[in-house]
Amino acid sequence: MVRPTHLLHAPRTPVTPRPAATVLMLRDGPQGPEVLMTRRSPTASFAPGAYVFPGGTIDAADHDAASHSAARRRATQDDAGLTQAIAAIRESFEELGILLARHADGRWADATDVAALDRHAALVPQCTARGLTLAADEVFVLAHWITDRDLPRRFDVSFLVARVPASQHPVADEQEQFEPVWVRPADALERHRDGRFFMIFPTIRTLERLAPFATTAEILSSCAAERPWFTSCPRGGFLAGREQRFMEHEAPFGELALTCPDGQLLHHLDWQHDRVVGLLRNVQRITCANAGVMTGPGTNSYVIGDPDTGYVVLDPGPEDAEHQERLWRAAGGDVRFIVCTHSHPDHSPGARPLKTLCEAHGAGPEVLGLASRDTARPASRFMPDRELRDGERVVLTGRGGSHSLRVIVTPGHAANHLCLVLEEDGLLFSGDHVLNGSTTVIDPPDGHMSDYLSSLERLLGICERERIEFILPAHGYVLGNVFGQPHDAADVIRKLHAHRLRREARVLEAMRELPDGTLDQWLERVYDDVPSRMWPVAMRSLMAHVERIREMT
Numbered sequence: 086m087v088r089p090t091h092l093l094h095a096p097r098t099p100v101t102p103r104p105a106a107t108v109l110m111l112r113d114g115p116q117g118p119e120v121l122m123t124r125r126s127p128t129a130s131f132a133p134g135a136y137v138f139p140g141g142t143i144d145a146a147d148h149d150a151a152s153h154s155a156a157r158r159r160a161t162q163d164d165a166g167l168t169q170a171i172a173a174i175r176e177s178f179e180e181l182g183i184l185l186a187r188h189a190d191g192r193w194a195d196a197t198d199v200a201a202l203d204r205h206a207a208l209v210p211q212c213t214a215r216g217l218t219l220a221a222d223e224v225f226v227l228a229h230w231i232t233d234r235d236l237p238r239r240f241d242v243s244f245l246v247a248r249v250p251a252s253q254h255p256v257a258d259e260q261e262q263f264e265p266v267w268v269r270p271a272d273a274l275e276r277h278r279d280g281r282f283f284m285i286f287p288t289i290r291t292l293e294r295l296a297p298f299a300t301t302a303e304i305l306s307s308c309a310a311e312r313p314w315f316t317s318c319p320r321g322g323f324l325a326g327r328e329q330r331f332m333e334h335e336a337p338f339g340e341l342a343l344t345c346p347d348g349q350l351l352h353h354l355d356w357q358h359d360r361v362v363g364l365l366r367n368v369q370r371i372t373c374a375n376a377g378v379m380t381g382p383g384t385n386s387y388v389i390g391d392p393d394t395g396y397v398v399l400d401p402g403p404e405d406a407e408h409q410e411r412l413w414r415a416a417g418g419d420v421r422f423i424v425c426t427h428s429h430p431d432h433s434p435g436a437r438p439l440k441t442l443c444e445a446h447g448a449g450p451e452v453l454g455l456a457s458r459d460t461a462r463p464a465s466r467f468m469p470d471r472e473l474r475d476g477e478r479v480v481l482t483g484r485g486g487s488h489s490l491r492v493i494v495t496p497g498h499a500a501n502h503l504c505l506v507l508e509e510d511g512l513l514f515s516g517d518h519v520l521n522g523s524t525t526v527i528d529p530p531d532g533h534m535s536d537y538l539s540s541l542e543r544l545l546g547i548c549e550r551e552r553i554e555f556i557l558p559a560h561g562y563v564l565g566n567v568f569g570q571p572h573d574a575a576d577v578i579r580k581l582h583a584h585r586l587r588r589e590a591r592v593l594e595a596m597r598e599l600p601d602g603t604l605d606q607w608l609e610r611v612y613d614d615v616p617s618r619m620w621p622v623a624m625r626s627l628m629a630h631v632e633r634i635r636e637m638t
Contacts, residue, residue, distance in 0.1 A: 086510075086511050086552065086554065086568070087343070087511065087512070087554075087555075088486075088509055088510055090366070091365045091366045091368075091510060092346065092366070093344055093345075093363055093364075093366060094344075094345060094347075094349045094351060096346075096347055097347045098347070099234040099235070099239065099347055099348050100237060100238070101239070102231055102232055102239035102240050102241040103142050103239070103240050103241065104143040104240075104241050105140060105141060105143060105172075105241065105242040106140055106141075106143055106169040106170075106173040106176065106243045107137070107140025107141075107176070107243070107244055108138060108139060108140060108173035108174075108177055108224065108247055109121075109138050109227060109245070109246045109247075109291070109295075110139070110177060110181075110183060110247060110249045110255075111247065111248050111249065111301045111304060111305075112248065112249050112251075112267065112301065113300055113301050114267065114269065116269060117298070117300070118269070118270070118300060118301045118304060119267040119269055120138070120267070120268060120273070120292070120295065121138070121139070121183070121266075121267055122136045122137060122138060122265070122266055122268055123136065123137065123139065123180065123181060123255075123257055123262035123263060123264060123266070124136050124137075124262070124263045124264045125137055125262065125263075126261055126262075126263065129261065130238060131238050131240075132285050134283055135283050135284055135285050135288070136273070136282055136284050137262075137284070137285070138244070138288070139173075139176050139180045139181050139183075139262065140172075140173060140177075140242070141172070141176045141180075142172075142240070143168060143169065143172040144175070146207065147168050147171045147172040147175065148168050151209060152168075152171050152209050152219075153167055153168075153171070155209045155213055155218060155219055156170070156171055156174075156218065156219035156220075156221040156222075157187070157219065157220060157221060158170075159222045159311075162221070162222065162311065166226060167221055169224075169226075169245060170219075170221035170224035170245060171209075173224055173243075173245045173247075174186070174208075174219050174220070174221065175208045178199075178202070178204060178208055179205075179258065180257070180258050180261055180262045181255040181256065181257060181258070181265055182199055182204065182253075182255060182258075183199075183249060183253050183255055184198065184202070184250075184253065185219065185220040185223065185224065185247055185250070186212055186217040186218060186219050186220055187217065187220050188216060188217060189216055193220075193251075193252060193253075194217055194250070195250070195252040195253065196252060196253060196254070198215060198217065201215065202215075204258065220247075223247055224245050224246070225245060225246050225247065225305055225308035225309070225311075226243060226244075226245060226311060226312065226313050227244045227245055227246040227291070227304075227308055227313065227314060228243075228244040228294070228313045228314050228315055228316075228317075229241075229242070229243055229244065229313040229315070229316040229317070230242045230244060230291075230316075230317055231316075231317070231318035232318075233286075233318065233320065233321055233330065234320070235321055235348040235349065242287070244291055244313070246304060246305065246308060248301055248305065269296075270292040270293075270295040270296040271296045273292055274292055274293065277289065286319060286330040287317075290317070290332060294314060294315075315332075315571075316571065317333055317571075318333075319331060319332050319338075320337075320338055320345070320348065321341070321348070321350050322337060322340075322341045322345070322350070322351075322352045322353065322354045323350075323352070323353045323354065323355075324337070324353070324354040324355060325355065329354075333566055333570070334571075334572055336522050336561060336562050337354050338566070338572065339521070339555060339556070339562060339564040339565040339566060339572070340352065340354065340364070340563035342554075342555070342566050342567065343364060343365070343554075343555050343563050344363075344364055344365075344563075346567075356376075356382040356383065357371075358372055358373065358374035358383060359374075359411070360411075361388070361415045365510065366391065367389060367390060367391050367488055367510070368387060368389055368507070368510075368512070368557070369387065369389075369415050370385050370386070370387055370388075370557075371386050371388065371411050371412055371415060372384065372385050372386070373385075373402040373403060373408045373431075373435075374407075374408070375402070375403055375405070375431055378619070379622070380560055381520070381522055381560040381561055383560070384400060384402045384403065384431045384432060384559055384560065385400065385557070385560060385561075386399065386400050386401055386402050386412055386435075387399040387400065387514060388412060388415045388416050389481075389490065389507065390421070390481045391483065391485070391488075392417060392419070393483030393484055393485050394481035394482060394483035394485075394487065394488060395419040395420070395421040395483075396415075396416035396417075396421060396481070397420075397421060397422045397423075397424055397481060397490060398412050398420055398422070398423045398439060398450075399424050399425075399490075399505065399514055400426055400432045400433075400516065400559055401423055401425070401432075401433070401435030401436050401438075401439045402431060402432065402435040403431050403432075403434050404434040404435055404438055406438065408435060409435050409438050409439040410442065412435075412439060413439065413442050413443060418446050418448060419448065420439065420443045420448055420450045421448075421450055421481060422451055422453055422479055422481075423436050423450050423451070423452045423453065424454060424473075424479060424490070424505065425452070425453070425467060426454070426502060426503055426504065426505075426514070426515075426516030426517065426518075426559060427454070427455070427465075427467075427498065427499040427501050427516055427517065428455075428456075428457040428461055428465045428466065428467030428499060428501055429465050429499060429517070430464045430465060432516070432517075433454065433465075433467040436452045436454075436469075437452070440452055451469075451470045452469045452470045452471075453469050453470065453471055453472075453473050453479065454472070454473060454501070454503065455469070455472055455473060455501035455502075455503055456468050456469060456501060457499075457501050457531075458501055458531065460500055460530040461499070461500065461531045462531065465499070467501070473492045474492065475492060475493065476491065476492060476493075477491070477492045478490065478492070478508075479492070479505070486509070487509065488507060488509060489507070489508045489509060490506070490507055490508075490514070491505060491506045491508055492505060493505065493543065493544065493547065495516075495543065496533065496537075496540060497518065497532065497533055497536040497539070497540045497541075498516070498517045498525050498526070498527060498532055499517070499531050500531050500533070500536075502516055502518060503516070504518055506547065506551070506553065511551060511552060511553045511554060511555075512553065512555050512556075512557055513544065513547070513548065513553050513555070513557065513574055515556050515557065516558070517558075517559050517560070518537070518540060518541070518544070519541075519544070519556050519558055519564065519577065519578065519581060520558045520559070520561055521556075521558050521560070521561025521562050521563070521564050522560070522561040523560075523561075524581065524584065524585070524626075525537075526622055526625050526626055527625065527626045528626075529625070529628050529629050529632055532625070533629065533632075533633075534585075534626075534629040534630055534632065534633040535633050535636065537585075537629075538582065538586075541578055541582045541585075542582065544578055545578040545579060545582065548573075548578060549575050553568075553574045553575070554566065554567060554568045554573055554574055555574055556574050556578075565577065588611065588626075588630065589630045589633070589634070591611045592611050592627065592630040592631060593634055594610075595607040595610040595611050596631070596634065598610075604624065604627060604628065604631070607627060608620055608624055608627050611627060612627070
């Protein structure tokens, strides 16, 4: 866990979210499933004027025994799920006059039943008096949202889904909700993009997940496991001059979790090449202006340390005088060590120029790393002043503490690749072994797929044992989340490892279907989900998978 003294922003306690439930009422329209939405009052305290699904906070009555006994439940539906379903049924009745309840003979409540009930009085006693049972067994869990940490009103919301009885039609209460409308998810999203249908982030993301389904039955069937499709507490930052939100699986989320853990809306996500980006008080990132197909937004160089301890520069990048000068200035001229994760031309050539610059101003940092092997391409030749050993620590020490980078030798992407763990803060600097936004290329003979997968497994074990939360890659944003939560460092590595094995299974399938096929023929089958312009790059990893398969057989 990051030392609290090294966070960029003063800690604060987010507002505790209130339990709530919302329900997506569905029907099948001529062009596929439609969802019932209404516009919130322009004076509402939360999401004023937004189109939403009916719902609200879970009341004490939704929990009590009388309500539970007045509802029908599935055998697999636990008490919490039953309470959420009851709350959703109650809210949809109060706000839109839709009642998910059945008579003793199994008939749905109809318009006559709805008209006989008072939408401003307690629902359960009225239903009991009319012999109606709440159809909680036909309300399914879809998703779980927790309101962003920066907002003054927060909710812990179960998004549920149910089919609307054909005999009932929505009538808004004209107090909290207005203008009920049936709309296809894709149409709602298009209207929102056009500025004609304002929706908040969770609504948008939920509709995006619903859009591909062809029928309501398919949606309900996908919810049979009693588990939400996903759980998300988004994070916000600034990108392209405006506030934007991101879910856990989206590229910027980890960076926001590291820099603003309590949800402070302060971090700018635009890629900077001419200035330092602070990630922690003791970790700065400077991205080289070498953006491209292979480098993404550019090579991330990291400056680790503080004015009292001096600094380590990690991955000084290609030979670029302006970039090396920015690194030197970010370290206040006090560079103690220059470490290269591997010898590729976008990582190590800047080491010698940076050392020369430091020496010209009276400093003499060591260049550390692993020498390139004989298998390296000519542009990837590298020789450090001293080779690092697996498990060795590169330590900066001052009066206020220390910064210890432990070496983990991780061959695979390159034969001389290494990663480092900043032990005091539980951060993994992954070089090119784990990237944000793409999978790393394994380019034989210097790259080796079996070594790469073994190194991934080793990193996974380290992240699990040492409770590492964040990965700082050489390309792309910080990856990670709070330990044990979706998309924390270990989860990222697990998913990456699984992705590689799925790709390898496709390679093996192609080799079996076309035993005399060429690499080009296999490539077309295995990477048909990748743009053809990227096939020359994918060919390298294909060769690495083929090499590994042949080694194992």
